[in-house]
Amino acid sequence: MKLIRNIKxxxxxxxxxxxxxxxIGFVPTMGALHMGHLxxxxxxxxxxxxxxxxIFVNPIQFASGEDLKRYPRDLKNDALLCxxxxxxxxxCPQVKSFYPQGYKTYVQVExxxxxLCGRFRPGHFRGVTTVVAKLFNLVSPDTAYFGQKDxxxxxxxxxxAEDLNMPVKIRVLPTLRHKDGLAMSSRxxxxxxxxxxxxxxxxQALSCARALVRQGKKNVAQIIQQVxxxxxxxxxxxxxxxxFVDTQDLEPISRIKSPVLLALSVYIGKTRLIDNIVI
Amino acid sequence: MKLIRNIKxxxxxxxxxxxxxxxIGFVPTMGALHMGHLxxxxxxxxxxxxxxxxIFVNPIQFASGEDLKRYPRDLKNDALLCxxxxxxxxxCPQVKSFYPQGYKTYVQVExxxxxLCGRFRPGHFRGVTTVVAKLFNLVSPDTAYFGQKDxxxxxxxxxxAEDLNMPVKIRVLPTLRHKDGLAMSSRxxxxxxxxxxxxxxxxQALSCARALVRQGKKNVAQIIQQVxxxxxxxxxxxxxxxxFVDTQDLEPISRIKSPVLLALSVYIGKTRLIDNIVI
Numbered sequence: 001m002k003l004i005r006n007i008k009x010x011x012x013x014x015x016x017x018x019x020x021x022x023x024i025g026f027v028p029t030m031g032a033l034h035m036g037h038l039x040x041x042x043x044x045x046x047x048x049x050x051x052x053x054x055i056f057v058n059p060i061q062f063a064s065g066e067d068l069k070r071y072p073r074d075l076k077n078d079a080l081l082c083x084x085x086x087x088x089x090x091x092c093p094q095v096k097s098f099y100p101q102g103y104k105t106y107v108q109v110e111x112x113x114x115x116l117c118g119r120f121r122p123g124h125f126r127g128v129t130t131v132v133a134k135l136f137n138l139v140s141p142d143t144a145y146f147g148q149k150d151x152x153x154x155x156x157x158x159x160x161a162e163d164l165n166m167p168v169k170i171r172v173l174p175t176l177r178h179k180d181g182l183a184m185s186s187r188x189x190x191x192x193x194x195x196x197x198x199x200x201x202x203x204q205a206l207s208c209a210r211a212l213v214r215q216g217k218k219n220v221a222q223i224i225q226q227v228x229x230x231x232x233x234x235x236x237x238x239x240x241x242x243x244f245v246d247t248q249d250l251e252p253i254s255r256i257k258s259p260v261l262l263a264l265s266v267y268i269g270k271t272r273l274i275d276n277i278v279i
Numbered sequence: 280m281k282l283i284r285n286i287k288x289x290x291x292x293x294x295x296x297x298x299x300x301x302x303i304g305f306v307p308t309m310g311a312l313h314m315g316h317l318x319x320x321x322x323x324x325x326x327x328x329x330x331x332x333x334i335f336v337n338p339i340q341f342a343s344g345e346d347l348k349r350y351p352r353d354l355k356n357d358a359l360l361c362x363x364x365x366x367x368x369x370x371c372p373q374v375k376s377f378y379p380q381g382y383k384t385y386v387q388v389e390x391x392x393x394x395l396c397g398r399f400r401p402g403h404f405r406g407v408t409t410v411v412a413k414l415f416n417l418v419s420p421d422t423a424y425f426g427q428k429d430x431x432x433x434x435x436x437x438x439x440a441e442d443l444n445m446p447v448k449i450r451v452l453p454t455l456r457h458k459d460g461l462a463m464s465s466r467x468x469x470x471x472x473x474x475x476x477x478x479x480x481x482x483q484a485l486s487c488a489r490a491l492v493r494q495g496k497k498n499v500a501q502i503i504q505q506v507x508x509x510x511x512x513x514x515x516x517x518x519x520x521x522x523f524v525d526t527q528d529l530e531p532i533s534r535i536k537s538p539v540l541l542a543l544s545v546y547i548g549k550t551r552l553i554d555n556i557v558i
Contacts, residue, residue, distance in 0.1 A: 011446070079520050104438060105388045105408075106386070107385070107386050108386075108387065110385065111383050112383060129384075132443075133443055134443050137444040159382050163413075164412055165286065165413050167416060167419070
C-alpha cells in the first residue's frame, strides 16, 4: 500500500493505473476510520481494480466555532486499517498544498445545500463539494463511494457530479450501525460513557417514527412531535432539527409519502450527531 | 469532421481519442468564429493530435438585459471555417440538455470575478467558469486555448483550473486585431459602418497610453485621463471603465509598474466592446 502525501504523487499514481487500463474506486474520508468507511472500501475493492482512500480533514467545510481542531486524527491506525482492507493507496495531502495561499475557487450546489444541516452549518456543503471536486480531478476515479449516514452530502455530491458532467459514478451505501442502533461516526469518539448510552435514543426515535408510518399515520407534525418527545427524555440531548423531507430535493413535506427521508440532528452533550432513515 | 450535438456523443468521441493515446486540444467558443478563434484552432492543431471546438452560446453568462438573444449565431459558416481549419469535431450542445431542468451547480472564482467586467456583469464570470468546467469534464482536453482579448476571463479560467486541480493546461494566445487595430470580436458584427470607424479609437487610446508609459510617465490618473479624453472625442463612445490593474490579481494599481494590464470597456453605440494591452 502506498502512502501518498503530495499532489504530484497522487496524479502520477492515478495516471499509472489508468495507463494500465485499471479501474479506480475512490473512498474520500476525513480519517478516524470506522466500520462504515471499511464497508465502502470493501465495496470499492469488489467493484474496481484499484482502490484509493483519501484522508483529509477538510478545513473549508468547518464553520468557525466547529470542531476542526479537535476532529479525531489517527493516521497510523487509519493506515493499518486500510492496509488490512487491501487498499492500494492512501492520499493524505497537507492543507497548505491543497489550499495554497490565494486559493479562490468554490463549487456550490444551490438549493440542496440550504436545507437540513445547511441551515445550521453555513458554507459546510460548499466546502464539501469543493474538496470532492478537487479530489475527483486528482484521483480521476471511475466510481466514488459515500455513506447514506450523510444523506444530504451524498445527494449534493450526486447532483454536483451530474450537473458538472463529471466522469465518475457515485455510489451511496447503507449506514452502518452499532448493535444498539447508533450510526457509526467518527464523532461518536467525543461522547462520554453516559452520552454514548443516551445517543442510542436517535435511532430509537427514528425507528419509532418508521413504525408509526407503517401503521398508516400520515400526520407529519404528530410523528415529529413523538420523535422529539422520545429524544427530549434524555437529559444530554438537545434537538437541532427533526424533519421529513423529499428524498430528491430535500424540501420539507407536509404529508407522508413514500419514499420519504426522515433526518435529524441532535446535540448529545457538546457533540452534534446526525442520523436518518428512508421510509 | 464530426458535428456532435449531444453529451453522450462528445464523451464517446473524447474517450475514443484517449484510448488511442491521442492528445486532445480544445477551443471553447460561442461561435460566430473570426480570425481570433482560428488562431487558437491553428495552435491547437499544431500542439495536439485531435482538435475539438465547442460552439455554445452559454445563457448563464449573460445577465438579464444583455445580448443573449441577438448574439450572432451562424453554425453553417462556423462549421465551414472549422472544416477548412482541420478541426476534428465540433461540439454544439442544446441548452436544454446542457442545463437540464433543476440544474443547480456553479463554479465560482472569488475576488478575480468582481473586478473590471465583473462589476458591470453580475454573475457573468460564474457562468463562464461553470460552462468551462462542464466542457472540460466532457471533452477532457490535454490543453485548452483562450484569447488574451478576454484577459480577465483567461486569468479566471487559469485560476479555476489550478485551484480545482483540473488535469488540463490552459494556453492564452495574443489578441488578433484588424489592420486598423480593432480587436477581433464576434460583437463587432453589431456595429454600424460609422460605429465601426469610431471603434478604432479603443486601440488608438490604448496605444497612446503605452507610448506615455514608455516615455516614463508614472501617474496612473493622468494617463487614464488622456485615454478617456481620446475615447470621448467619438460621439458614439460611452466609457464603462478604463483601468490599470495588476496582471495577476486584477487589483487596481496606483503607480505604473511592469508588467501592468490596461483594460477598458466602452460602449460604441449600443455595443459593449472590451480591449486590453499588457505594458
